[in-house]
Amino acid sequence: MQENKVALVTGGSRGIGKACAIELAKAGLDVIINYAGNDEAAQKTVEELKTCGIRAQKKKFDVSNREAVEAAIKEIVDEFKRIDVLVNNAGITRDGLFIRMNETQWLDVINTNLNSAYFVSNPVSKVMIKQRSGSIVNMASISGIYGNIGQANYSTAKAGIIGLTKALSKELASRNIRVNAIAPGFIQTDMTKDLPVDSIVEHIPLKRLGEPKDVALAVKFLAVDSNYITGQVLSVDGGLVI
């Protein structure tokens, strides 16, 4: 019997990551979701994933801790033998105007949203190189494209993610590994629950916030359905940044 392909989704227990995990599971991949602390949400997501008839597992580790990441990737490979799809999705915000932004706010966001992509992609790309196949999808943001007031840390991290996506896509293409990014606009998750929805929607041509599934369908397309797309940044933003 042929084994399923295997996907790792960081920050896959809630929000956009959870929706990505579900779409990948529906496509028949075994899915490992990573998360940081909310065990209950992670357990609920794993149970939901299992209803798709695939193997699902939760792995708690901090994506900004290199040693923790390396240990977790080793455990995943020992058990699942391969990693076909990596979605670097885990992320946080610590917003504030730049002149008042303290070092902790800056470093937390850079470590969790940008350095994590290095920590996770580095060991995973070695696995993919051995397999001679793989697909990485990085979660950027429109903030990394247009820069956002109050988000100097976040915009910097997401712009970095876009640079990493382009450089890595060139380095890994000869090994049949594709690397793409998604730039979501405003998506309804815990991260955006306190934002002033009405004044934001006014500026969105499609006149609504996005749903996590709107992003997840694009991730599934880049990760699984496509095979001649690499180095691209796909905006999923209702037309906000055109």
Ligand code: NAP
């Ligand atoms: P969310 O609902 O707040 O979920 C965040 C997820 O990341 C949770 O699973 C959380 O796990 C996990 N996480 C946070 N810090 C982590 C860490 N250090 N190590 C491991 N896991 C960690 O966020 P979201 O809105 O779905 O955002 C997902 C991604 O999309 C982020 O990269 C974000 O920047 C990006 N994005 C979001 C929007 C938006 O409008 N929502 C727009 C553009 C880009 P726990 O529950 O255990 O903490």
